[in-house]
Amino acid sequence: MSGTNDSGPCTGGPDEPARRGGPGRGLRLWFAPQRVREEGDTPDYRFSLANERTFLAWIRTALALIGGGFAVDQFLPHLAWGVRAGLALALLAAGVLCALRAVNHWVRCERAMRRGEDLPVSRFPVLLSLAVAVVAVAMVVVVLFGWEGR
């Protein structure tokens, strides 16, 4: 129940199979959840909860992008259908990526904390902000100049 003493004596030597693995390892962890528990020591529960809140914040970001996709379609009815669908699909795709990446990053952070390694760095936030900026500029241009198209 307390979550801080279920790891037992296995701190994991270098020959432990769970230590090996390349870039595909994070993906495999998604579908073999018990393996996360096997590695390293259980971190302080507060760190796990902080990681969980970060995960939820990314899920909310994904939900906001999906909501933006709906909003483009519902609240800009005068745009040409192609433009509207394109913008909406771009936002929805960003939302999907964001949700998938949220799980991936959460798993990687959790694993790094168990092993006592540095937390993973990521360029996803930069890419996402650039994508959102591009969509925003496109939307401004479209709303200002493309209002006539039906």
Place this chain on the structure above:
Amino acid sequence: MTGGARDPGLQPERTRLAWRRTTLSFTVVALLALRQVLRAGLGAAGTVALALGLLAWLGFLRVAHRRVGGMGAAEPAPLMVRHALAAAVCTVVLAVCAAVMLF
């Protein structure tokens, strides 16, 4: 940390509220999906997409409910991978439903 002691940083409470916020966001987007289908008329594809989206919403509610229930412990256990995965999958399903509703 001794069991039963309150965390001075209120971490479980903050995590519980984070789940609540996320559930609320999910509900807003699900309502947007409902509005989308009501506006466009109930086509076959739209109805199926809406049903799937509502299922995703229920699935997310379930995960969130269980997790919030687990936050009552003094030192909550870490989030399970399958619950995190389920939350993300529900979000992705909602996005796919949204894409279907565009057409």
